[in-house]
Amino acid sequence: MQDVLHALFFVTAFGAVFLAVIAAEYHYVRRSGQTGIYHPRETVANLAAGFSYKIVDGVAVALFIQAFYLWVYQFGLQWNPSVSVLSILALIVFIDFCFYINHYMMHKVRWFWSGHITHHSSEHMNFSTALRQNFTFAFSGSWVLWWIPAALLGFDKNWVLLAIEGNLVYQFFLHTEQVRKLGILEKVMNTPSHHRVHHGSNPAQIDRNFGGIFIFWDKLFGTFRDENDAGEIKYGVNHMPTKPYNPFHLQVHGWVEMAQDVWKFKDLRILYKHPEWVNEQYPHHEQPLSEGVAAEKL
Template sequence: MQFDAQWLLLALAPVFLACIGWEAWHLSRTRGHIAANGAPDNARYAWPDTLCNTALALMHQGADKLAWLVAVPIYAYVYQHFRLTSWQPGWAAWLVLFVAQDLLYYVFHRASHRVRWLWAAHVVHHSSERLNFSTAFRQSLMYPVAGMWMFWIPLAMLGFTPTQIVSIVLVNLAFQFFVHTQAIGKKPGWLDYVLNTPSMHRVHHARNARYIDRNYAGVLAIWDHLFGSYVAEDAREQPDYGIVKPLGSCNPLKATFHEWFAMARDFARMPDWRSRLAALFAPPDWCERHDAVRFAPAMAGTPHSVPENNTEGEFGSRNP
């Protein structure tokens, strides 16, 4: 475990680019521009979308480098003063670190769909209406502001050094590149009980009512099965990618900040501090449901709608 994972990611960069090149070539040979349902094929590459993904990746990497300058000293302080144990280098330590971080990633990922403050950063990753390997690069520079780094603090308490924490986080994210594709079909069902697969992750990126806000796995699929968030991809219902309210833009700045601006507007217009805090930290569609209840008497007899998702509790909240 004593290695710099950033060198590993640098070594993997040609692999990522080769996968993108292969996928673009493969899709151009096997799929038309129009899907079977008559809609534009959402697997194929489009220059505006791919360039937006690339710009977002570069912005994210810059922000990430700055975030580690703040987060690593915090991990070091917790490790020095609050760690519960110390680990000898070896497979046992690596396995504990891998499983613990993957569980914490599941918690972070699920919270990022349930807490609007976190969703404001994570929505960037979901806002494309295409899904291919380049979508894995579609990340937000606002993750440090949202607080993603705080989810790894328990690893320092478990006795892992800052270098080990940063390394395992980057390795986990590197694995996830390979699940962002439609070129690999659904594999035997047992695999979805062990690992995050392209099929599982296609469900996660879909905005269909039955798929929305499911399959939060990073590497291990066991957490989705254990905590009841797993849904299998159904060949009878193809995933429809993107967010409930489409972004409608390939501008990386709009993709990054549109939800932060919307959240700020909702915060400012709420009538009291309780509702203002809910506008920041409740599920992402809380404001719409709040408005539907608040203005219901005035809108009696007037056609209006409440978001179909998240009307019955835990699952569904992808309104930007």
């Protein structure tokens, strides 16, 4: 019960910080005369999705993710290093590497993408976009790739929780167009510039810049794309949700469409192939149009 209360406290405390930052950005955008940065209905949907995600995720971490972590821990190296600058830095870097792998798989495996597509379906880039998450993440299983390697090494679960939450807090501040290039930091750290590319849906932008805090993973594994080389960035996904302002639909439509494809084609490979595989394997298959795209077609 104490872990659940801690999770709810975290949601409340950082939720207040995030809302304050969103309000400040919105005020700055309005005062500077910028348009097309915030869309009222989309922003409300982002906030609603973020709230439901964090509540479910916080309770899931408290109720079963940490319990599974402790169960796996007993079979690992049980390193459990003492707290020091070096061990904390090692944990931060290792957790970010695990996030890179987890994030990469969320883009490459349809099952995982069905939950992650929510985050990419926003057509605007602002701080509220960071909260556009999916409450099904805790049940998709991809968190195993992020949490469990640390259990096998032997990091304390409480320190791992702090490292993961800190990683997510850092990523919140990547979702903005108000911060341009950050000089030498661009070489090592993930920045708003790098993350804008990640949210793009044009060919040069898809499946790029998966890092959380650090960008050198992408440079090391060949998934990096500089914003200057990415062309004009178009936010969103190729198959937009049909109800783009309905928070519940935003979080379940990926799963529904995946299940429909499996049922239609009787092909379980759809579950683990990359998201566009079904369209390549069955070229006459088409996804439904979103409300906005459908209006453009008329």
